[in-house]
Amino acid sequence: MDKLIIQGNTCLQGEIWASGSKNAALPILAAVLLCQGATTITNLPQLQDVTTSIELLGALGVEVSVNEHHRVEVDARRLSSLTAPYDLVRKMRASILVLGPMLSRWGEANVSFPGGCAIGSRPVDIHLQGLRAMGAKIVIEDGFIRATSSGRLVGCNISMHTVSVGATENLMMAAALAQGTTVLENAAREPEILDLANCLNGWGAQVTGAGTRRVIIEGVESMPGGFHRVMPDRIEIATYLAAAAATRGRVRVTGADPATLTAVLAKFGETGASIDFGEDWIELDTQGRRPLAVNLTTAPYPGFPTDMQAQLTAVNAIADGIGVVTETIFENRLMQVQELRRMGADIVVDGNSARVQGVARLQGAQVMASDLRASASLVIAGMVADGQTCVDEIFHIDRGYECIEEKLHQLGAQIKRIQN
Numbered sequence: 053m054d055k056l057i058i059q060g061n062t063c064l065q066g067e068i069w070a071s072g073s074k075n076a077a078l079p080i081l082a083a084v085l086l087c088q089g090a091t092t093i094t095n096l097p098q099l100q101d102v103t104t105s106i107e108l109l110g111a112l113g114v115e116v117s118v119n120e121h122h123r124v125e126v127d128a129r130r131l132s133s134l135t136a137p138y139d140l141v142r143k144m145r146a147s148i149l150v151l152g153p154m155l156s157r158w159g160e161a162n163v164s165f166p167g168g169c170a171i172g173s174r175p176v177d178i179h180l181q182g183l184r185a186m187g188a189k190i191v192i193e194d195g196f197i198r199a200t201s202s203g204r205l206v207g208c209n210i211s212m213h214t215v216s217v218g219a220t221e222n223l224m225m226a227a228a229l230a231q232g233t234t235v236l237e238n239a240a241r242e243p244e245i246l247d248l249a250n251c252l253n254g255w256g257a258q259v260t261g262a263g264t265r266r267v268i269i270e271g272v273e274s275m276p277g278g279f280h281r282v283m284p285d286r287i288e289i290a291t292y293l294a295a296a297a298a299t300r301g302r303v304r305v306t307g308a309d310p311a312t313l314t315a316v317l318a319k320f321g322e323t324g325a326s327i328d329f330g331e332d333w334i335e336l337d338t339q340g341r342r343p344l345a346v347n348l349t350t351a352p353y354p355g356f357p358t359d360m361q362a363q364l365t366a367v368n369a370i371a372d373g374i375g376v377v378t379e380t381i382f383e384n385r386l387m388q389v390q391e392l393r394r395m396g397a398d399i400v401v402d403g404n405s406a407r408v409q410g411v412a413r414l415q416g417a418q419v420m421a422s423d424l425r426a427s428a429s430l431v432i433a434g435m436v437a438d439g440q441t442c443v444d445e446i447f448h449i450d451r452g453y454e455c456i457e458e459k460l461h462q463l464g465a466q467i468k469r470i471q472n
């Protein structure tokens with residue numbers, strides 16, 4: 053397994069460019085299954101999860117060509133298989149996103165049942181309930197979700213019991229080719245939902261209300277396809293800003309959309325850093341000051357994102373004061389705490405909350421990445437700590453951060469990858 057070796061006591065300074073959003077790219081790659089013509093997607097980040105999605109499309113018989121400029125041309129006119137195999141779903145739970153579009157366009161979809169993962173049990177009941185309400189027959193057999201539909205799915209009203217990003221996306225895509233109107237109530241409002249809706253509309257669908265609790269999809273008979281540019285990755289951007297806050301630095305990220313980060317930028321403001329932004333850039337400047345500890349509770353958008361919780365725990369670990377971090381979305385998402393403690397952090401977990409008493413210094417240590425965002429928090433801690441930190445199992449980071457060493461080098465970090 054590859055490792056990252058980080059020399060600490062860094063102060064990050066400089067400017068980097070935001071990559072395309074992983075969480076927008078994955079549903080958009082699944083949405084190509086709806087289209088009768090060719091689709092072109094640009095600004096795709098070069099990440100393991102994107103590679104897995106492209107492999108999955110390949111396994112279904114979709115023709116995909118990728119050029120070096122993050123541009124992908126896809127032709128899903130014909131499929132050779134309607135099965136998303138275990139090996140690919142196991143690598144990436146978001147593979148479940150092919151279920152809705154494949155069923156809606158081809159009348160059948162078989163997707164290996166996704167298991168839980170490090171951060172929680174992650175059920176898919178809302179996805180399945182919604183598809184059943186649209187007329188799909190679904191059985192769970194031999195570890196697979198086997199969904200069929202006789203004729204087109206039929207639009208209906210679906211009220212989701214929990215706000216789910218993935219279920220909102222899957223059902224939006226399924227409804228795009230259904231007969232009649234589908235109304236999704238209690239829909240997720242994440243910016244990636246809006247990006248998917250814009251993409252679907254550009255490719256011939258009729259979706260309104262994305263970004264609100266109520267999304268309305270007028271089913272169309274066919275979608276010709278077209279072009280889409282993936283939105284910037286708000287979580288990647290915020291991770292680099294968190295690293296600047298922790299290292300008493302000053303970082304500007306360009307190619308960003310500040311409107312998607314309101315709750316996070318407000319929280320960075322509470323750390324005492326000054327935040328400045330323009331139409332497509334954000335800058336965080338600590339003026340060399342240690343951050344102040346902040347309290348936060350994760351919530352669906354527009355609340356504070358669970359995907360930034362671990363990084364802010366790392367900021368709190370070296371902040372002035374006590375910060376309480378409460379995770380409400382996933383049941384087991386404080387995995388970074390044990391590893392941060394090994395670096396000298398003073399953190400006590402009580403249920404779904406972590407009480408973080410900031411310490412003046414952390415010490416470099418050998419630590420293990422447990423999931424994507426927890427890994428990012430360890431890299432942040434490593435850049436602040438005294439001495440050397442070795443982050444093991446960094447395939448988690450490669451799932452979600454494009455060129456992380458290059459970007460951090462550009463900001464002055466001393467970080468290198470050791471390949472085993």
Ligand code: UD1
Pocket residue numbers: 074075076078146172173174175176177178179180214215216217218219240358359381382383
């Ligand atoms: C997406 C993001 C992930 C982010 C998460 C929450 C992608 C590829 N991943 O994951 O980075 O952390 O949103 O913002 O976009 N739930 C159910 N039943 C379901 C589906 C979900 O109970 O059928 C629950 C989950 O267990 C969880 C909550 O709903 O407690 C939110 O999960 P969800 O929004 O679905 O997360 P993902 O779409 O998997």
